[in-house]
Amino acid sequence: MTASPAAAALTTRAQEVSPRIVDDILTLVRQETSSYDLPGLATGLDFLRELTVQRLGRPDHEHRYPGGECGDTLTLTYAGTGAGAGHVLLVGHYDTVWPTGTLAGWEQPGASEDGREKLGGPGIFDMKTGLAQGIWALKLARESGAPLPTVTFLFNGDEEIGSLSSRPVIEETAQKADVTLVLEPTAHGAVKTARKGTGIFQVTATGVEAHAGLAPQDGASAITALSEFVVAAAKVAAPDRGTTINTGLFRGGSAINVVAGQATAGVDIRVSSEAEQARVDEELDAIKVSDPRVRIDIDHAWNRPPMTLNAASAPLLALAREVAREQGRDSLPDTAVGGASDANFVAALGLPVLCGMGAVGDGAHAQGEFIYPDTVPAQTALVAGLLGHLTHPLRG
Template identity: 85%
Template sequence: MTASPASPAASPLTARAQEAASEIVTDILTLVRHETSSYDLPGLTAGLDLLREVACHRLGRPDHEQRHPGGAFGDTLTLTYPGTDTGAGHVALVGHYDTVWPTGTLAGWEPPEASDDGRVRLSGPGIFDMKTGLAQGIWALRLVRESGVRVPAVTFVFNGDEEIGSLSSRPVIEEVAQKADATLVLEPTAHGAVKTGRKGSGIFRVTATGVEAHAGLAPQDGASAITALSEFVVAAAAVASPARGTTVNTGLIKGGSGTNVVAGQATATIDIRVSSEAEQDRVDAEFDAIKVSDPRVRIDIEHAWNRPPMTLNTASAPLLDLAREVAREQGRDGLPDAAVGGASDANFVAALGFPVLCGMGAVGDGAHAQGEFIYPDTVPAQTALVAGLLGRLAEPLGG
């Protein structure tokens, strides 16, 4: 069930967030209207400049900032704002600005149909995953600073390669999280629930190398890499075990050089999600055991486990308790948590044993799907929740 917004009178922070709601939504839509596909480097560069501009407009210039090069993909930007005093702690707010949507998607975007309960929806590529969370995080710090309570130092980590594995941003995220007392990841909620469990993920690249030949004159001399790869991906799909939390999806296939040539090479990129290290080991072994029918085709598998499974570790449990306490103080009817199939940058932090909560961002639905949307009436409550948690994290966690 989708979370309902908190009462405007529930707390001063919530009331202030309600007053600022139109400005927060304006910032959300500003970010959405600039497309930032993971594979569009110029778009990512301009999108990060825009995100920095929004942060500086709402918060002023940071004490420290650093842009970490992303190579062929989006850079990672860290912005650190000081706390009210040197002993006020340090919190990391992490969010990605890249999206799965190819540049040009916005022009043909069709808004979703109205919800059954008549609630207003806002839609756009990346609005749910996760540009709403970025804007809410910026405003959360602004609101808690305005409230006059003690505030920790906050480091924003904005990365532009999360959707493709956070290959360049991972060490930056881990370094910041190691220095912080707690990390809040501004990914979307699970229908209002924070995310305390996530599957681990792997991105395997499978290459089939066959023998080229003329498809008409001497097909018998060829060994098709495409045919062999097709056999492999069908066998790989059978490795999936939903009952054990393991899914296998072949998302990309490339191969061949012409329709009249028996393909000499073909590649597949396979997305794998697991809920345990034992399943990682099983998948590795079963992939290596797959055989294709033509012995002339060589199969090479690049086992690339990207994110470890995430569970609610002992360091994060007090952080969840604190978030629930803040939610109650703000008049919310509980704050559920959930385990989900997707992976995020929170997986890296949890694997290191540091306190982290994920899913602190948008309430809506449709991640990675045409028509993804948010409920704008939940924006104030979500912003106030993060703001309130920041205020409480000025003191030692569990203290």
């Protein structure tokens, strides 16, 4: 499809500055920001703020929200230039799953089978490329001279561990905006309009300690009981209904010659509907272990609600596809994915949101995580083009 003149100029400019955008991406990747490294997160957020100011100038308003045991959340607002300007929220997390020090041993990926260049690094796909593209999208939209909405960037440092401190800030800020674009990576180029809800459950077994050799019969093993629970919990999963259950952490006992008095398990649960969420709660509570002396306590910590393409978001998806067509793309697919993001919170409020506006690549949370740098111009131009179409509040 042939791009319109204005859209063609925008995409051409994105192509021209692509090396600079990629440089910014790699610079952000070199700032290691593990979700559990508070000093690293603080330094990384300071750096991200300075990069934003370098590219866009000082914001009209900014606020830093202390994260406590999590990374801080920062909002930077740039006033719109159009009459009765709309308000767009761009959300991106700067924390990564990678422990500090990972960068030193990271090996760059080779080219793909078709010869396309890849760039790797801890957090490059999820989601530092999206951060840089979002900043440059506003810069390019400004350069185009078109009227623009007010744009607020929200950078949070705890998304990978559940957005424990940033969730209320995200919800409050989204309610003040007309639309939210989440700069998470794409699904092989598709935007994400449905995501699973997530539960981060902590299960504790409390048994009776005893000497493993002298009086094992007097003990009630928390480890044995919790193992029974974990096996039973796995059977509650229903992949055909989009429900998965994974026990990723298991700890217990005090010594090898002691019948374990306590054990804990961390369980990751993904559901596609509220009905499945209720079923999982009920069936996990109904699990019985063989030794009645062991007590099982379940912390039902549902972290993110399921996300679907709500009525408010459908016009936003249609607009994104219109922008893509104007820029010469044949299509802009959307898809459902198993992972959750901060978009789940916004969608649950019934507000318009699109997720997966960031990187094109693969390997999130894996040692081979990478992006295709040749997609950076098009993705940046897509967000920039959307900003130019959101001068006024979106109407369904």
